[in-house]
Amino acid sequence: MSHRVSVQFFGITREIIGASTLTLDLPQPGRVGELLNSLKAQYPALSGLRSLLVAVNGEYAEPEDPIQPNDEIALIPPVSGG
Amino acid sequence: MSHRVSVQFFGITREIIGASTLTLDLPQPGRVGELLNSLKAQYPALSGLRSLLVAVNGEYAEPEDPIQPNDEIALIPPVSGG
């Protein structure tokens, strides 16, 4: 059983993926670490980044955190504001 | 032998002395410490200040520094700018 999640991309990850949003199938219940691994497998250039975090509903998440349907998911490459 | 020096006063020392400028006779060669002692003797309220420095030609001076005729002398009570 799986569920679909929509993932947002910004900055260099948007350019690596070639899209601002992707809809992915994740095993249910998905975890942040699984999402990251699946994306890194499909887009090896992601592994070359200095860091790569996942935000769930606008909060930085840990690899073991679950992903629920309708969560707002975003990939966060190294930030450089300011 | 003595010489006359003109001394400027600011802030609380101006109010204690009751003048912005005084002309004093100092033994020649006068020293900063002598000037201070002479003023404190005449105006005991000066001794109640948290600090009292003398500037000679716009520079903080030590008690043993000499005072020459035509030096610009000022009494400097505790500063409180800013």
Place this chain on the structure above:
Amino acid sequence: MNSAFKYVSTDEAGAITFFFGTVRNSTNSRNVEQLEYEAYDRMALKKMQEIADEACRRWNILRYVVVHRKGTLLTGEIAVLVAVATPHRADAYDASRYIIDTLKQTVPIWKKEYFDDGQVWVDAHP
């Protein structure tokens, strides 16, 4: 800037600090022609509010303004503004520095530098 100053001014303030992050014309002696900032808006605003709230817990802050621009910026333009008003100056300096340091570490905003010979997402790679 004037409106930020008016906003943070208050009769209880003895100190007001402003920090402006501006677009520098060079990085590692390469010539920067322009910058582009991209933000994850919803999370960026939330994180900036969290940082300001934490600063208000740590220091005696009367008023503050935190603004980050996005889109294309040219050399000399202001990218970020942090204004803090406090009764005493140590708090204004410390809070301002905490806000900008933490903002740079945690707020999801990304900067791309455009050089005459290419473009780079800042700090993306080791």
Place this chain on the structure above:
Amino acid sequence: MNSAFKYVSTDEAGAITFFFGTVRNSTNSRNVEQLEYEAYDRMALKKMQEIADEACRRWNILRYVVVHRKGTLLTGEIAVLVAVATPHRADAYDASRYIIDTLKQTVPIWKKEYFDDGQVWVDAHP
């Protein structure tokens, strides 16, 4: 303030700090109605220049402005302004703080606070 900002702005600057010392409406919970600043002008200008020169030796400062007002100031008015532009922000914060801290310790300017029930030369007595 705008003219100070324009003056310190430069394409090599990545950080600009402003410090404003403003007239607070109370000291030790006494109500301050107004302030009066008196200065030994010649020496104050000399000392402020020395402080700025020393800051330029210690930090990589591109431009700076240091202004102190004198005479009568009301609550909320700006008494002192320190603006510093540097390539990187740590220098702008450190230099700004050095300048205002040293100015307060060494520049011959005196502040008199007027309360509803009297007046006091600040810090004059132990």
